[in-house]
């Protein structure tokens with residue numbers, strides 16, 4: 255088992271078809287904080303979700319103005 259990866263509520267793929275990946279934040283605000291994101295594109299309408307918040311089984315999709 256991958257004990258470092260939470261299971262449940264985390265789809266392996268999203269609508270764009272790219273696999274979800276888990277990374278570790280390097281920012282000063284969130285040092286070492288793990289998050290999921292779209293494995294292909296980092297940007298609007300692709301998944302971004304903090305691992306700890308994923309426990310709430312909600313997906314955070316970056317929202318922007320759609321043109």
Ligand SMILES: [Zn+2]
Nearest residue numbers: 270272292300
């Ligand atoms: Zn994507």
